[in-house]
Amino acid sequence: MKKPIWFAVASAGALFVLMAQDARIIVTKGGIPAIAIPDFHGAGDAQKFMAAFNETLSADVKACGRFKIVAKTSLPTFVPQQPADFQQPTPPPAAPPTGGRKKQQPQPVVPPTGGGRWMQDWSSPPAQANFLAFGYTAPQNGVLVLQGWLYDLSKDTPANAQLIGKRYLATVDEAGARKIAHEFAADIITLFGGQSLFGTHIYFTSDRTGHKEIWMMDPDGKNQRQITRFNSISTYPTPSPDGSKVAFTSWVKGQPAIFVFSVDPVRDLRYYNQAASVNQAGSFTPDGKQIVYASSAGTGRCCRIFAANLDGTGFRPISSSSTIEVEPKVNPKTGTDIVFSSGRSGPQQVYRMSMDGADLERLTPGIGEASNASWHPDGQRIAFAWTQGYATGAFNIFTMNVATKEYVQLTHGDGKNENPSWAPDGVHIAFAKTRGRSSQIYTMLADGTQLQPLTSLGQNERPVWGR
Amino acid sequence: MFSKRKFSLICLALALAMFAAGCKKKVPAPAPPPPPPPVVVPEAPKPAAPTVAQFTAEPTSIQRGQTSTLRWEVTGSVTSVSINQGIGTVQSTGSNRVNPSDSTTYTLTATGPGGSITGSATVNVSAPPPPPPIEETKPTVTIDQAIASNVQDAYFDYDKTDIRSDARDVLSKDAAALKSILADFPNASIVVEGHCDERGSAEYNLGLGDRRASAAKEFLQGLGVSADRLKTISYGKERPQCTEQNESCWQKNRRVHFAAGQ
Numbered sequence: 001m002k003k004p005i006w007f008a009v010a011s012a013g014a015l016f017v018l019m020a021q022d023a024r025i026i027v028t029k030g031g032i033p034a035i036a037i038p039d040f041h042g043a044g045d046a047q048k049f050m051a052a053f054n055e056t057l058s059a060d061v062k063a064c065g066r067f068k069i070v071a072k073t074s075l076p077t078f079v080p081q082q083p084a085d086f087q088q089p090t091p092p093p094a095a096p097p098t099g100g101r102k103k104q105q106p107q108p109v110v111p112p113t114g115g116g117r118w119m120q121d122w123s124s125p126p127a128q129a130n131f132l133a134f135g136y137t138a139p140q141n142g143v144l145v146l147q148g149w150l151y152d153l154s155k156d157t158p159a160n161a162q163l164i165g166k167r168y169l170a171t172v173d174e175a176g177a178r179k180i181a182h183e184f185a186a187d188i189i190t191l192f193g194g195q196s197l198f199g200t201h202i203y204f205t206s207d208r209t210g211h212k213e214i215w216m217m218d219p220d221g222k223n224q225r226q227i228t229r230f231n232s233i234s235t236y237p238t239p240s241p242d243g244s245k246v247a248f249t250s251w252v253k254g255q256p257a258i259f260v261f262s263v264d265p266v267r268d269l270r271y272y273n274q275a276a277s278v279n280q281a282g283s284f285t286p287d288g289k290q291i292v293y294a295s296s297a298g299t300g301r302c303c304r305i306f307a308a309n310l311d312g313t314g315f316r317p318i319s320s321s322s323t324i325e326v327e328p329k330v331n332p333k334t335g336t337d338i339v340f341s342s343g344r345s346g347p348q349q350v351y352r353m354s355m356d357g358a359d360l361e362r363l364t365p366g367i368g369e370a371s372n373a374s375w376h377p378d379g380q381r382i383a384f385a386w387t388q389g390y391a392t393g394a395f396n397i398f399t400m401n402v403a404t405k406e407y408v409q410l411t412h413g414d415g416k417n418e419n420p421s422w423a424p425d426g427v428h429i430a431f432a433k434t435r436g437r438s439s440q441i442y443t444m445l446a447d448g449t450q451l452q453p454l455t456s457l458g459q460n461e462r463p464v465w466g467r
Numbered sequence: 468m469f470s471k472r473k474f475s476l477i478c479l480a481l482a483l484a485m486f487a488a489g490c491k492k493k494v495p496a497p498a499p500p501p502p503p504p505p506v507v508v509p510e511a512p513k514p515a516a517p518t519v520a521q522f523t524a525e526p527t528s529i530q531r532g533q534t535s536t537l538r539w540e541v542t543g544s545v546t547s548v549s550i551n552q553g554i555g556t557v558q559s560t561g562s563n564r565v566n567p568s569d570s571t572t573y574t575l576t577a578t579g580p581g582g583s584i585t586g587s588a589t590v591n592v593s594a595p596p597p598p599p600p601i602e603e604t605k606p607t608v609t610i611d612q613a614i615a616s617n618v619q620d621a622y623f624d625y626d627k628t629d630i631r632s633d634a635r636d637v638l639s640k641d642a643a644a645l646k647s648i649l650a651d652f653p654n655a656s657i658v659v660e661g662h663c664d665e666r667g668s669a670e671y672n673l674g675l676g677d678r679r680a681s682a683a684k685e686f687l688q689g690l691g692v693s694a695d696r697l698k699t700i701s702y703g704k705e706r707p708q709c710t711e712q713n714e715s716c717w718q719k720n721r722r723v724h725f726a727a728g729q
Contacts, residue, residue: 182482212705232653235703236670254729255700268560277699278677281670294670302677303670324674341671347626348671371668385668392625393666418668462669 006278025193033192034332036070036122036129037061038079040146043138049177053146056178059220060185061133062195062269063452066426074126078116081136082147083165086150086158088118113123119161123153130154131163133188137177139269141153146173146180148416150188154164159209163191163413178222202421202430202465203227203237203246204441216263219423219430219443221454221463227266234259235462238283241332243467245269245310247282247291258282260310272312278302281327286335289296292318292328302326307355318357324348327371330355339363339402341371350384352402363405364388371395373423374464383410383420383429383446399446422446423465430454430463516581517543524565524573524588534566535590544579551576565723567592610652610727617644620722621683626667626697628678630686634723641725642690649696656728659684661701662708664717669703676701683723698728 036135037058042050062069073113114122122132135148146168148233155161168183170176186196192315197219197232207333209226214237217224221436228234232252239246247260258279260271273279274295282293289310294303298317305328319325323343332335336355341348347369353360366371368387375382385395390413395458397420400407411417422429423443430443441455454463514659521540526606528533539547549556551574554563572589618641621634630638645657661676661683680699688694707723709716 134491233702235705251700251702251705254698256703277681278673278701280673294674296674296677300681302674324678326670326674327668341668343626343671343674348668369667371671393664395668436712 007267019427032066032068034070034128035061035067035131035133035188036075036127037133038072038075040134040138041079041081041136043136043141045172046137046144046177049144049172049174050137052174053177053181056181057133057185060182060196061188061449063197063428063443064185064189064192064425065187065447065450066192068192070127070129074128076113076116076121076127078114078121080116080134082134083149083158083162085117086094086119087114088157089114089118089120102439111219112247116393118157119151119153119158122151133184135182135184139172142172144170144176144180146170146184148180148184148187164188167395170177194427197423197425197428200424200465200467201239201243202441202443202461202463203239204432204455205235205237205422205462206455206458206460208460211308214246214261215452215460216246219428220300220455221441221452224442224455224457227261227263228259236281237462238281238464239263239466240284241286241288241467245284245288246466247271247293249280249282251465256280258291258312260291270311274308274312274315283329285330286332292330293330294326304339305357318355319353320357325351327373329375331379332375332377339373339374339375339382350382350400360422363400365405369395372419374419376422377424377426383422384433385418385420397448410444410446420463421462421463421465428465430465432463433462434461480651492507500609511645515543516584517541517545517577517579519575519577519584519586522573522575522586522588527589528591528593529566530595531568531592532566533597534564536562536564537588537590538562539575539586541575541577543577544581545577546579548575548577550574565590610648610655613644613648613651614657614727616723617648618725620724622718623679623721623723625664625717625721626674626675628682630682632684635686638686639690642687642692645687645692645697645725649693654659656696656698658728659687659697659699660724660726661699661703662706662720662722662724664720665707665712666717667704669705671702673701675703676703679721679723696728 039054040050050353058069061067063201091372122129128155132151132153135146137144148168149162150164151161152163162189168180170180171377182198186198189196200219201216202219203216205212211231212233212235214227214234215224216227230250230252232250234250235247237246237248245260245262247258249256250259254279258271259275260269262269266286275296276295278296280294290307292307295306296302303324303326304317305325306315306317321344325340325342328338337352339350339352340349345366348371349362349364349366350370350373351362370386372385373382378416380402381399383397383399386398387395395416395418397410397417398407415433418432420429420431427446428443429446430441432439433442439459439461441460443452444450486651520542521538524535524537526535539626545559547556548559552571567590570591572587575586577584625699659680661680663672663675680701683696684699707720
């Protein structure tokens with residue numbers, strides 16, 4: 001993909017070009033850019049899938065948190081479907097035209113706008129967009145084709161304004177329409193330094209079948225599908241870094257034990273559990289070659305932190321406390337340190353230690369109960385659940401810089417907020433919110449905004465964002 | 468076959484008969500005149516005896532303890548109607564419920580100027596079928612029932628695994644009950660389940676439940692319950708007994724519960 005370097009000035013501030021590595025990323029300063037995404041239309045049979053397309057495109061771009069989406073009621077009535085639909089504005093009467101312009105209006109009245117045919121119709125009030133996504137879809141030889149463009153509205157001509165002009169192909173059905181919408185949105189998001197979450201998955205626990213089972217879904221809540229069918233209690237899922245496997249805890253054989261399944265196809269990879277009354281909550285090391293977990297093995301008391309090979313062999317304790325130590329998560333960047341929760345100083349708190357159990361340090365200040373630590377992909381921050389400032393059991397989501405121990409509160413009551421899990425983009429967080437007796441999974445931006453419910457059937461909890 | 472005397476009598480008869488036939492031509496003597504018709508003195512008509520138009524029992528067969536209904540109707544000139552078997556004098560038309568303990572024939576007697584007449588109706592009484600023989604079976608209590616009725620839950624404080632004094636009392640009684648149950652069910656084992664309220668994190672609670680179950684198991688072991696027949700399972704907060712969000716409900720969930728092993 002060859003793209004020119006873009007200099008742009010957003011209404012809110014200057015746009016700079018960041019030439020990190022070989023990626024051209026548009027960086028905006030002074031505020032988030034406004035993007036206009038009018039409804040796209042489809043030719044012939046494609047039209048009936050356009051509701052799904054438009055919903056997906058807007059939702060993805062909005063969810064990335066890098067844009068303000070211009071309200072559709074503020075958009076011009078004429079929506080260009082391709083670059084040729086744009087016209088150059090009629091020049092002001094004072095300045096004679098320098099070149100022939102088509103569709104010369106009758107002289108006496110100069111219309112103030114082109115009704116959508118001029119780029120400036122989109123950048124001036126009421127739309128006031130900095131960028132415009134437009135295009136159309138059409139079925140062609142049994143394939144759904146999207147022609148998608150993204151224009152920088154600060155440019156003088158359509159020819160100069162094009163940031164994206166691309167063809168996207170999919171099957172002629174709703175799933176295909178969603179796919180090309182995800183892909184187009186991903187290109188837009190990437191251009192602005194974001195990371196599309198299209199293709200990532202959220203693993204979670206749902207009891208909608210009558211039993212707690214492991215499920216997975218797309219990050220927008222679509223394509224929810226069941227992984228386990230044990231008719232027991234199966235929960236605490238964690239995907240492997242590459243998304244090919246999921247580890248979880250199940251009571252299907254009596255005492256809680258760890259299982260590792262491949263995801264596609266779903267298959268029991270037969271994890272060996274050492275003899276213990278509890279083996280629980282396994283998570284993968286960043287190289288995907290080991291599992292860290294909590295077990296009562298050896299001491300007969302749950303739990304110490306252990307590490308083992310992917311098949312359960314070679315297990316060895318890492319921590320040596322006599323209290324409850326659970327939920328180990330290995331730093332995804334370094335692979336050398338683990339955060340976990342421990343009761344060694346009283347009510348459970350979040351701790352960190354190295355992979356050999358040394359350099360133990362408590363991260364949370366010992367107030368309330370803190371648990372559910374989850375690493376940011378950068379390995380420098382964690383999200384966690386904490387009751388600080390609230391009643392016992394009334395958790396809220398916080399983030400913390402592990403080096404400075406500075407923390408930020410993201411949720412503020414409205415039920416119990418637990419089990420935060422960072423998205424691979426490092427910008428979103430999935431978590432479980434329990435209001436009354438209903439527990440459901442939500443996503444939000446890491447600043448606590450853009451709360452998005454993903455589930456509604458049965459009780460849903462324990463989200464973990466993975467590949 | 469005939470005796471000689473009878474034979475001779477028959478022969479004599481035959482001879483007389485032939486003789487008589489031989490005298491046929493003789494003129495018979497004139498027949499005497501018929502007697503005068505009797506003088507009929509018209510008498511007042513005697514009243515007819517009463518008639519029992521109906522005397523029935525419905526139904527005719529009952530089981531002991533059930534009732535039957537006697538119905539009767541006497542016509543004609545009647546001065547008194549009575550039914551025996553302790554019923555006594557009755558109207559000429561009527562009904563009466565009876566519940567004889569054995570088969571009984573009731574006789575109705577109707578008396579009038581013309582005489583008396585009787586009718587009868589029978590109620591057959593059968594004994595009810597005998598009950599089935601009383602089975603002398605042993606009480607069939609399952610191990611689940613035995614545990615449910617004799618072994619109580621022991622409760623814990625929040626984020627604690629030590630046995631409270633009330634739990635100590637409960638577990639002491641449980642120990643006796645469990646020993647008896649394990650004796651009655653020699654192949655069974657008992658699961659000591661550890662549970663927590665919903666407030667702590669799930670994984671931490673799994674540890675707490677494990678420690679509660681272990682603490683209860685050790686306590687029972689100290690009172691002589693065979694440890695190798697007690698198996699602990701922690702459910703953490705995954706299987707709450709109560710789902711309200713208040714302390715009384717949370718307390719119900721912070722417990723050790725007993726169940727039959729597989």
